[in-house]
Amino acid sequence: MSGNLEPRKYKNPFLNWIEFRLPIISYFEREYGDYPMPKNCNYFWSFGALATITLMVMILSGIFLAMNYTPHTDMAFDSVERIMRDVNYGWLLRYIHSNGAAFFFIIVYIHILRGMYYGSYKYPRELNWILGVFIYLLMMVTAFMGYVLPWGQMSYWGATVITNLFSAIPVIGEGLKTWLLGDYTVGNATLNRFFALHYVLPFVILGVVGLHVAAVHVHGSNNPAGIDIKSKNDTVKFFPYMVMKDALATCIFGVIISTVIFFGPNLMAEVDNYIPADPLVTPAHIVPNWYLAPFYAILRAIPDKLGGVVLMFGSIAILFVLPWLDRSKVRSCNFRPIYKWFVMLFFINFFVLGYVGMLPAEGLYLLIARIGLVYYFGFFLIITPFIHRIETPISLPMGISDVYLGAGEKKPILNSQKEII
């Protein structure tokens, strides 16, 4: 029969049967087996894998939580309490999901900062960066909607404040807000649609993650030296080297997140969210989740409603054009003696903004938020586009293998690499 004519690439005939009809085996072999990774990549390059794994865990725990959750204003809060008290291991599922969300953002923030520091967004990986920012945006929307579902006081008032941002838009704002809410205030219609969207958006994220990974595999991963792969000697195979490295990173991450889930599950939670939502009483202090707090700080730093909203959305939108704002040809900050410090200051500034975003917007905190806001935009609009004019980069190594060259110990390292391969 025709089966005899089919190519026999693998020992296992079943794999050959699949491969002939859908070349998925060779695809995985190429992209996750032989895929060449620069051999100088450090552990910052494990955070993409960690983020993917966390996304899977979030989807899995979310599906099982949804089996016991009721998206109705009269029952949502109680159904979450029932998950906590009566559903078998419900408490574990919920704590995995709520802390998983926080750790997802920690991982993604490190992943983004890695990309910024080592210039991973530059030619030819601009589209890859844009897809990444898009994932980040989807994550924020999904996390916000998820936070509304337990229907506690913070859920309700957080939703009220964020949806009211849209009412700042001239002319169409009020109508747009009502359309988003499906009611004049945050109500049952809102809770219902937020649940529907919170369920579906992670799968959209999964799709964009697929594109994000496919895009990075076209030109290969960046590396701490920020220079291109020139020969096979510059790389190691994804399997087993990177798989083992990412596996170790995953184990360490697992230890850290488990410690929080089991010993401090409410460390990153707001106590007010254990009070059922009350549309007639606003909590004295509405606190956003910490991972959205930097943008909340920017919103409140401006004494004008529309101005604050424009800058808040602008602070996210500006990330999309970063590849075109940075005019320097050198990717890695390891070779950019001045910009390096501005990037590090940007990271610190982002966390300071997040810190003041969770405190009342008054006095010193407001002043700090305003200074942070100025630096945030100053970094993107002044420092990043113009710093290369006054900065002399350190000379780049000729190739990735040269990174390892100390004085007089050239060959041994190269040889040993070859032997391993």
Next chain:
Amino acid sequence: MAENPDNKRRDFLQLSTITLGAVGTAAFIWPFLKSMNPAEDTLALGTTEVDISSIEEGQSITVKWRGKPVFIRKRTKTEIEEAKAVNISDLKDPEQDVNRVKKEEWLILVGVCTHLGCVPLGQKLTDTKGEYNGWYCPCHGSHYDTSGRIRKGPAPENLPVPPYSFLNDTTIKIG
């Protein structure tokens, strides 16, 4: 080529097909978008009747109308004086006190801060009422006066006055 009459006909067919397709798609999307607007039963919860006979001077009550809190306050003489004495040109959202009330002792407002939708404090006697003795929004620090007008803080507008009417001396209908 260009003179070929067939080309003109093809252009026409192409253009009309694309146009029809676009209109069809838009018509198909419309019901989906429209379904997200408030449903009929939500719209039907339009009016609330309130008995105000038990409210003493200086007291306020909060009632729910369309899911939002509505403040009903029986103002004292001093509060009315304060509200009237304000120079309109100093206000962010200039409005005379007389245009905001039907009977000057009864002030009726939608109790939702025009900034980002929090419920301002000032309904209870023990609440902080802000620098202008009216309401104070704890979320982002907006101060409202005894006519519910914005005086200080990020809110852009006065607390809105809902549509209402006096059915008799002790009952009002909101909506």
